[in-house]
Amino acid sequence: MPLWIDSPGALRHHLQQPPAWVGLDTEFIRERTYWPQLALVQLAIGDEILLIDPLVPGMTEALRELLVDPQVLKVMHSASEDLVAFKAACDAVPTPMFDTQVAAALAGLASGMGYQKLVDAITGIHVDKGETRSDWMRRPLSDSQLHYAAEDVAHLGTLYHDLDARLQALGRRRWLDADCQRLATAIDQDLPERWPHLSMRSAQFLDAAAQLRLLRLLRWRDLQARRSDKPRSWILDNELAATLAKQPPADLPALQAWLEKQPKAPRKLAEAIWQALTTPSEDEADLPLAHAATDADKKRLKKLQDAVTAQSAALALPDGVLASRRWLEQLLETGQWPEALAGWRRQQLEPVLGPLLA
Secondary structure (H helix, E strand, O other), rough: EEEEOOOOHHHHHHOOOOOOOOEEEEEEEEOOOOOEEHHHHHHEEOOEOOOEEOOOOOOOHHHHHHOOOOOOOEEOOOOHHHHHHHHHOOOOOOEEEEEHHHHHHOOOOOOOOOOHHHHHHHHHHOOOOOOOOOOOOOOOOHHHHEEEEHHHHOOHHHHHHHHHHHHHOOOOOOHHHHHHHHHHHHHHHOOOOOOOHOHHHEEEEEEEHHHHHHHHHHHHHHHHHHHOOOOOHOOOOOOHHHHHHHHHOHHHHHHHHHHOOOOOHHHHHHHHHHHHHHOOOOHHOOOOOOOOOHHHHHHHHHHHHHHHHHHHHOOOOOOOOOOOHHHHHHHHHHHOOOOOOOOOOOOOOHHHHHHOOO
């Protein structure tokens, strides 16, 4: 039976003797905000499961003590969103960490396997996912919610021991440590994407000047979303941003008049949008242009993908673990190995990709 923890003192009492590892998960809400709102924290310590209420004053500070403890390994599954939630609520990212989804991929089981399927594959136990869309901010939580939440950490210990043994046998535990640390560092640093226009397909159809305007708008949008804690699309959706970049108004009154005609337009932000459109950034000279791939580009990418597929098969790794399509595109576009392909991935890939890149 899980224990409901609604005071920082109770949590600290259970952590008086820090364990070697804990199972950790969260429930959060992010539908109407930029930052996820931490609603529940599930903690497995041995056979004991704690359901922690982070809405209680002082609880996030008590949680932070555990999150930053270097002697306690945090076992999580598909942890990226949970890490963002912890960073927002506790100003800390759990480290060191063992992500069982990443571990399953590196062990050769499958890439991106969900918790339910992984538990079934390793233990044969079926985990109910019936409360996925619950309102986790309400109090009190229902018995069904509490059961579902407890199940999300109940099997993490078994997964950890099984996958750790597989990775140790394959000599890949350091691969997992590197991947988990890279993820934790990226979320802790919380750096905005430098060239967000490259992720928008519509940017390929804009000329250089329009792409520059789009970059300015997207950077401003991200900053505004963070400051106001609102989803990016609530500030300025992609379609409006692309239209403004392609056909910029002549002046602020023209922009205001145009916004008045758009159903989803942020009319009250006209002055800020105009400022963003017309204010240069220091690094604009380095702007990489988005472009539609040519036949030659596609052939070069296909050769790299084929080489990665062959190397993945040789290592018995699932597709996409060694290198994603986007990482290979970055490698071709810049000629530089992206951070995502550093470390053990580059060691495995450089011997086979080096001759193709040369």
